[in-house]
Amino acid sequence: MSGVTLRNVTKTFGAVKVIKGVDIEIGEGEFCVFVGPSGCGKSTLLRMIAGLEETTGGDIEIGGRRVNDLDPKDRGAAMVFQTYALYPHMDVARNMGFGLRMNGWPKDEVDRRVQEAARILQLEPYLDRKPKALSGGQRQRVAIGRAIVRDPEVFLFDEPLSNLDAELRVATRLEIAKLHGTLGNSTMVYVTHDQVEAMTLADKIVVLRDGRVEQVGPPMELYRNPANLFVAGFIGSPKMNFVELSSGAMPDGTPVAQTGTARTLGFRADALRRSADGPLAGTVSVVEQLGDAVFAHFRTPWGQELVARFDPGTEIRAGEELRFDIAGPRHLFDADGQAMDAALRPAA
Structure with missing residues (x-):
């Protein structure tokens, strides 16, 4: 060898x-x-x-x-x-x-x-x-x-x-x-x-x-x-969700980062948890039933397409309104698209 x-x-x-x-x-x-x-x-x-x-x-x-x-x-x-x-x-x-x-x-x-x-x-x-x-x-x-x-x-x-x-x-x-x-x-x-x-x-x-x-x-x-x-979006299926931030907050003003230098928030589909009062909302556009998982693609109020993973058998329909917490690891990226030190901490 x-x-x-x-x-x-x-x-x-x-x-x-x-x-x-x-x-x-x-x-x-x-x-x-x-x-x-x-x-x-x-x-x-x-x-x-x-x-x-x-x-x-x-x-x-x-x-x-x-x-x-x-x-x-x-x-x-x-x-x-x-x-x-x-x-x-x-x-x-x-x-x-x-x-x-x-x-x-x-x-x-x-x-x-x-x-x-x-x-x-x-x-x-x-x-x-x-x-x-x-x-x-x-x-x-x-x-x-x-x-x-x-x-x-x-x-x-x-x-x-x-x-x-x-x-x-x-x-x-x-x-x-x-x-x-x-x-x-x-x-x-x-x-x-x-x-x-x-x-x-x-x-x-x-x-x-x-x-x-x-x-x-x-x-x-x-x-x-x-x-x-680039790596965050290329590795993993489905690819990582990305949300553009404004001064460390979501487009609707919800705070998500401790630093104003973060420009992009990333999170995997399985980081989302359904929550009646969660900060992330959207309307389901497409549902993929894959047997071992259900993927719901949804559009946020500011027009962005994201995807959430659910357990098999979960009943979700196109047109349904959902709210989520980001309960899994969050990734923060700076203005140049580079990962930040704080990016890998699990959500509190």
């Missing part, structure tokens, strides 16, 4: 700077997820680690070695792409062993590695099948197997679940999580735009926006202690 280090990494395409001085430390055995909206630079960073994109500036290290000038095959990393990229005329075994055969590995060793990867991925019954005879999830496992046979120091995943339907996404996500332990907690770097995937898979999440790192940390640390408005 080896860790990955990025030091002041930059990338430009012509006059456009897409990666803007990224510093990341990924420890040995960590499952690190790059997450962010489309165009934030997460896939570009992954391709730079793999050697598929040149680095404009800074250093990339794998296992303590600077790899900027090494060919992809010499970096000790194996990449699983968004598309399976399987050879349709080859069976599963030949697809998984193709790269090793092209690099002149002995047939016996190639066969041994293919058999071991098939065992790990439960592909042994399918080794003589062509890709067209496999499901989408099985094809993705073959693509992962092609990486496993290389015995890399680092696995790189570029949105590997995006081509699967919802049920297969969940099943394959669980398989990847199990794979991390089966392979001796190998170092894995995983790119996704789906924050649910990030929260459920990662030891460490790197939130990216516009080519910069917004925050790095364990999933629940980012959820509980977001560094800024």
